[in-house]
Amino acid sequence: MNAINPEKLHHSKWTAAKPRNKEKHFLVTALERDEEENVVAVVLEAVYTRRETTLPWQDLKDDATWLMGWR
Numbered sequence: 001m002n003a004i005n006p007e008k009l010h011h012s013k014w015t016a017a018k019p020r021n022k023e024k025h026f027l028v029t030a031l032e033r034d035e036e037e038n039v040v041a042v043v044l045e046a047v048y049t050r051r052e053t054t055l056p057w058q059d060l061k062d063d064a065t066w067l068m069g070w071r
Contacts, residue, residue, distance in 0.1 A: 006031070006039035006057045014044065014060065015067040022048050025070045031057075 014026045023046040030043040032054065042057045060066045 004057070004060055009039065009042055009057060009060070012068075013070050015069065015071045017063070017065050017067055023051065024048070026053075 009028050010031055012028045014028070016024050016026065025047040026044040027047060028042050029045045029052065031039050032041040032043070034040050039057055041054050042060070044053045044055065045051070046053075
């Protein structure tokens with residue numbers, strides 16, 4: 001399990017463990033926050049296709065799905 005500080009996720013790089021549609025490398029382009037300014041979700045942008053996906057930041061902890069950095 002990846003140890004993650006949600007406050008430091010902006011502009012971080014991620015690799016999909018099982019790429020789909022030629023989308024392997026991703027960059028966190030935005031953080032979504034609740035009314036108490038806690039990070040609740042991240043916006044990931046695929047480097048190759050520029051497609052954006054929003055998901056809960058806790059999903060990045062799953063080593064079977066996401067790897068830290070670009071590999």
